[in-house]
Amino acid sequence: MERKIKIEEPKTIISGAFKTGKSYLIYDFLSTFKPKEYLYIDFSDLRNEVIDVSKNLEKFIRMNEIIVLVLENFDFQFELPNCENIIISTLTPKKIRGFENIIINPLDFEEYLLHDNRHQNITQSFNSFLKFGNLPELINIDEHKRIHRLQEIIELQCKDETQYEIFKILIENIDEKKSLFQLFNNLKSKIKISKDKFYETCKIYEDNKSIYFLQKYNQKKSVKKIYVYNHSFLNAISHVKKFKNEFSNMIFLELVNKYKDIYYLDNIDFYIKSKNIAIVPIPFFNRFLMNNALKKIIKSAHEFEINEINIITISNNEKISDPKLKINIIPFYEWALS
CATH class of the missing domain: 1.10.10 (Arc Repressor Mutant, subunit A)
Structure with a gap:
């Protein structure tokens, strides 16, 4: 299935938490090559011994004219061999000169x-x-x-x-x-x-x-x-x-x-500085019962000169008028797809 993120560079290190889809991103990349052109090694497979792999890898790549090397669950225990394409998956990001870094989220x-x-x-x-x-x-x-x-x-x-x-x-x-x-x-x-x-x-x-x-x-x-x-x-x-x-x-x-500059404020769960937006999750929003909470949210927004407040709910959808602010009450599925 398509993901928003793809492997686009010949030398790439993919990192991310468990079961987020690192391997399937690699399988998608490999699907554009013939099986004889790539070598895939998964170090979480108990049959693959690091010492044996490190001793024979360079020679195997050269003899079999391998153009894509994949090292899954690699801990950088040995020096990387020469190969046109090298794709590495690892839990923790590692910077290597000449390698693109991709972090895959769920x-x-x-x-x-x-x-x-x-x-x-x-x-x-x-x-x-x-x-x-x-x-x-x-x-x-x-x-x-x-x-x-x-x-x-x-x-x-x-x-x-x-x-x-x-x-x-x-x-x-x-x-x-x-x-x-x-x-x-x-x-x-x-x-x-x-x-x-x-x-x-x-x-x-x-x-x-x-x-x-x-x-x-x-x-x-x-x-x-x-x-x-x-x-x-x-x-x-x-x-x-x-x-x-x-x-x-x-x-x-x-x-x-979507954003790198996410913070929280008093009364505001998420503040996106670059967009000057506040995001407030309130699953079951009731304007009359939450009037005091809403006043505090608006006050904090004014303090930080925020332009827009999005209150994310399960199903409510409405707008609240304010002279200085755009205030939207939006269901999660509508907000997440907007």
């Missing part, structure tokens, strides 16, 4: 609709997207198996029980303003863990885009908000329902695909 809602052939209308697709998340493989799994598969994917990216507990506490705190020190202290009361191990693991998850830490605008020392690369992970690890948090995480993931 499906955004528009891509999800292209992949989703099961549902007859946009409402059904949206409900499935909201409940089970944005990973491509989940679309084709029977619904009763999806939560179990999400749990497996969470466990796959954790090398041990300690990493699992760290990842779990981060997921449990999505869309919350929590410092790493707070989370470390909470976790320390449950398991034996060093501060260095905790911070080091959080950095790994941040680097491979499994976890995002959103900064408050112009306040680097303020606590950051936490988001995870699949909003449905929370539903997979806990019976506690935090619908607003999951909905906000889903909206953040749509934004992170």
Whole structure:
């Protein structure tokens, strides 16, 4: 299936979190070559020994006139051989001179609709997207198996029980303003863990885009908000329902695909500095019940000279008049496709 991102350079390093579609991007690229022209090696395959590969790779490429080398799940354990095209997949981005870097995120809602052939209308697709998340493989799994598969994917990216507990506490705190020190202290009361191990693991998850830490605008020392690369992970690890948090995480993931300058403000969840826009997730918006909250949002927008506020909902659609601001109440599926 088509993705918005493609491999366009002969030497490319693809990185991204687990199960976001790195391999299928590579298969799509390889489909333009004849099988005898490429060599594909996956280092997560237990049959492939790094030492054997490194010893024989250069010679094999030369003897078989290989023009495309693919190294999947590569940890850069040996020097790269000479080859016209080299495509590497890895969890964590690495810069090498002459190589293009691509970071692949999960499906955004528009891509999800292209992949989703099961549902007859946009409402059904949206409900499935909201409940089970944005990973491509989940679309084709029977619904009763999806939560179990999400749990497996969470466990796959954790090398041990300690990493699992760290990842779990981060997921449990999505869309919350929590410092790493707070989370470390909470976790320390449950398991034996060093501060260095905790911070080091959080950095790994941040680097491979499994976890995002959103900064408050112009306040680097303020606590950051936490988001995870699949909003449905929370539903997979806990019976506690935090619908607003999951909905906000889903909206953040749509934004992170489009903008680099995303921040939060007091009373405003997402501030896009370059566009002078505020995005506020309120799943079930009621103008009369939320009048006080709306006043605070508008006040913050005026303070930062924001031009437009988009309040993202499940299904509400209306406009609110304001002399200085454009205020839209928009359903998620309409906003995500606009």
